[in-house]
Amino acid sequence: IPEPMTFSDQINEYNQTLVGDHNFRWGYLGEQLSRSGHDVETLLQQLAAFQVAIPSWALGTGGTRFGRFPAGGEPRSLEEKIEDVGIIHALNRSSGAISLHIPWDIPHDYAAIRQLLQANDLIIDSVNSNTFQDQSGQPLSYKFGSLCHTDADVRQQAVEHNIQVAEYGQKLGDECKTLTVWLSDGSDFPGQHHFRRAYQRTLESLQTIYNALPPDWTMLIEYKPYEPHFYSMLIPDWGTSLRLSEGCGARAQVLVDLGHHLPNTNIEQIVARLLHFGRLGGFHFNGSMYGDDDLTTGSIKPFQLFLIFCELVQAAQDAVVRNPPVAYMIDASHNLKDPIEDLLQSVQNILTAYAKALLVDTDALFDAQEANDAVRAEEVLRDAFMTDVRALVAEAIRRQGGALDPIGLYRHLSIRQQRIDTRGKLAVATGL
Ligand code: AOS
Numbered sequence: 001i002p003e004p005m006t007f008s009d010q011i012n013e014y015n016q017t018l019v020g021d022h023n024f025r026w027g028y029l030g031e032q033l034s035r036s037g038h039d040v041e042t043l044l045q046q047l048a049a050f051q052v053a054i055p056s057w058a059l060g061t062g063g064t065r066f067g068r069f070p071a072g073g074e075p076r077s078l079e080e081k082i083e084d085v086g087i088i089h090a091l092n093r094s095s096g097a098i099s100l101h102i103p104w105d106i107p108h109d110y111a112a113i114r115q116l117l118q119a120n121d122l123i124i125d126s127v128n129s130n131t132f133q134d135q136s137g138q139p140l141s142y143k144f145g146s147l148c149h150t151d152a153d154v155r156q157q158a159v160e161h162n163i164q165v166a167e168y169g170q171k172l173g174d175e176c177k178t179l180t181v182w183l184s185d186g187s188d189f190p191g192q193h194h195f196r197r198a199y200q201r202t203l204e205s206l207q208t209i210y211n212a213l214p215p216d217w218t219m220l221i222e223y224k225p226y227e228p229h230f231y232s233m234l235i236p237d238w239g240t241s242l243r244l245s246e247g248c249g250a251r252a253q254v255l256v257d258l259g260h261h262l263p264n265t266n267i268e269q270i271v272a273r274l275l276h277f278g279r280l281g282g283f284h285f286n287g288s289m290y291g292d293d294d295l296t297t298g299s300i301k302p303f304q305l306f307l308i309f310c311e312l313v314q315a316a317q318d319a320v321v322r323n324p325p326v327a328y329m330i331d332a333s334h335n336l337k338d339p340i341e342d343l344l345q346s347v348q349n350i351l352t353a354y355a356k357a358l359l360v361d362t363d364a365l366f367d368a369q370e371a372n373d374a375v376r377a378e379e380v381l382r383d384a385f386m387t388d389v390r391a392l393v394a395e396a397i398r399r400q401g402g403a404l405d406p407i408g409l410y411r412h413l414s415i416r417q418q419r420i421d422t423r424g425k426l427a428v429a430t431g432l
Pocket residue numbers: 057128182222224257284293331432
């Protein structure tokens with residue numbers, strides 16, 4: 001009797017069907033890159049080292065205010081979410097971390113979860129608190145805010161929740177050292193909030209949380225200009241996040257969510273500023289057309305995504321920059337695509353933008369900048385951006401044991417149908 005095929009056998013078998021075409025394209029690109037002075041092995045290593053975390057809440061379809069259309073076979077528990085991220089990581093070798101949301105993902109058996117993580121070659125890198133919903137049995141309501149609330153008891157409850165979230169994180173493994181705080185606090189009508197007092201209360205709440213964290217933990221403070229509140233958000237912009245993080249301490253950092261900007265904001269400049277101040281702690285990747293934050297990363301503005309990566313790459317090469325390592329995560333959950341395919345597309349687009357940013361001839365760019373040669377500077381960027389790097393990304397994934405075409409293999413193996421067969425057509429993920 002032949003041994004049953006492992007997943008890695010299936011990947012190898014599938015790659016065999018594509019490798020002829022891949023080698024042709026990679027042979028050409030590899031040569032082209034070497035000719036223009038790049039060290040191909042270094043590029044492959046840089047790409048292999050890049051990991052972007054998957055949030056537990058992106059494995060189910062997102063809801064809209066008007067309806068929800070489950071994909072079928074969505075994960076019903078933390079264990080099933082880990083299984084799904086395990087598949088993503090096995091296919092692309094670039095999604096080796098999960099970000100949890102408490103209380104949606106409270107573990108029941110820590111030892112079993114740690115074992116499952118290990119079996120799937122995953123870590124939990126961060127935990128997210130939730131004071132934007134009332135949970136059953138919760139004594140006080142967050143209807144009028146959490147860390148900014150006028151009532152000290154509500155603030156205390158929200159502070160304790162955040163501290164407890166970090167305690168869950170500590171029990172989930174040594175790699176988990178980040179607490180992400182996104183507040184839905186805000187107001188909907190003029191006059192509703194005393195802006196200055198509400199800010200001060202929030203700062204003091206965050207300081208209490210920060211001081212209770214273990215000394216090697218980071219606290220990320222995320223901003224968002226509107227939604228759920230439509231007149232004012234307590235933390236609407238990077239300036240507010242920056243001041244709050246400075247008010248807490250060196251391990252408090254700003255988190256940039258790409259979808260949390262008003263249309264046409266120059267996000268790459270914000271990224272550069274935060275890097276310059278040493279306060280860029282984390283990223284939530286997604287795509288956005290208007291003011292949304294759930295579209296596939298790179299689907300709407302790939303050039304902007306590339307420009308953002310250019311700032312990250314240049315800062316990483318610059319000895320003057322003293323920014324801690326940035327935690328990368330996807331934060332998107334739409335209601336149309338199969339969530340796993342959506343995440344695979346996002347990671348592919350992120351790796352593509354990163355690869356292109358690595359190709360920028362920074363010496364030529366800086367020379368053009370010094371000489372005030374705007375045309376030349378832009379051409380240097382366009383030269384990298386217009387390079388088709390897909391074979392480079394595919395080669396980096398292949399060398400780590402991943403699939404040459406992750407979505408192709410996911411479909412070939414009918415993984416969604418397998419999920420529907422085992423979990424049920426109507427299974428809906430816990431989350432929003
Ligand atoms: C909300 O818009 C934010 O992006 C947060 O990061 C939030 O925690 C996440 O969307 C899960 O609710």
